[in-house]
Amino acid sequence: MRHFRYLEDAAILRLDTDKCIGCGNCVLVCPHRIFALRDGKAAIVDRGACMECGACATNCPVGAIYVNPDDGCGCAAYIINSWIAKVRGKPSSGCGC
């Protein structure tokens, strides 16, 4: 994915190294290869390429990773609909994709 990079410091991704037990799950599942194991602990090596899919957090057995939990497919229509829903105080209708 060298050719595809998005806004570098937008993604919300936090790693609690103290909790990490070095199982390597996050390193394995990330489709953008954001993590690496260093001295028996996970490390974030390319934060800017994270797409907030949440695979790492879901597969961390000790809950050491936090990713923006807002679900939805990340398309503009979805976000616009959820903004409208917030203003109108109704649940979002999603985006149909």
Place this chain on the structure above:
Amino acid sequence: MGAVPRVATRLGLRDHLGTVGARTGLARNDYRVTPGLYCVGSPGADSPVLVSANYKLTFDALRRELASVDAWLLIVDSRGVNVWCAAGKGTFSCEEIAYQVRRCRLEDLVSHRRLILPQLAANGVAAHRLKELCGFSGRFGPIFARDLPEYLLQGKASEAMRTVTFTLGERAVLVPLEICMVWKKLAMALPLFLLLSGIGPELFALHSTLSRFAVLLAATLVALVAGAVLVPLLLPWVPFRRFWAKGLLVGALLFLPLLLALPELGLVEGAALLLWVSACSSFMAMNFTGSTPFTSLSGVSQELRSGLFFQLSAAFAAAVLWPLAAFFS
């Protein structure tokens, strides 16, 4: 239990026609296969079990790539949605996999206790929880079905197999769907186009209304080509990280030469059209963020603010200038 259906590893005409329907959004976009157990080749008690979604296109890709393999296919009910989106929506989950494992009595069929999961299901499936839920442990295989034979041979996936791609071909299959999503909005805008084109020194004079309407419609189609076709196809080569800026650039660049080639359009008219095309193309390009595998939700909400501000102001300015232009010509 009864016999497990063996599936063909070659696709027939019906499969291809169905694919066209699903890709264009003309047919149902939840194009499904009955969940349950299938097989390819002649699997035995120690053959691998591959888990996948019941979206027909996913299923087709899987069986097409497995011509040389003996394996069990455990198809879970993802409501006819692809692996990644279903995992994100929570339908492709540990619970659903465990349910199918039990329902198909997998433990009577195979001697091992391992499931191979598609890597892109990882955002919804915590593989470490499967063991206690159904007695089978889950391992993530490669992202793409095409790498499965190699993965099964080696027992592990290379870095390349674990990295998501977004090739020209992968972007091209998304284009028909992008276009189909715009049709409805365009149809809703048509009466407005007609209204704005009818305002002039002689209100709603038939000839001028229709010709101006046609120009406006043609300009909008140019914006559609720029934002929904060219930006997706040329994505890595168009400058700017923000999609709304990509759309603005491509829309304006595509439309300017056309504008210069039509000298009968006045300055105000030309300006209105350029603003409109840029706004439309920018909006359509921004919508494409939802179809890429590399845009974060936080990033998209960040760019939406500036993008919508530009698109709304440009569209508003165009809507004022377009009727005004009729008085200057």
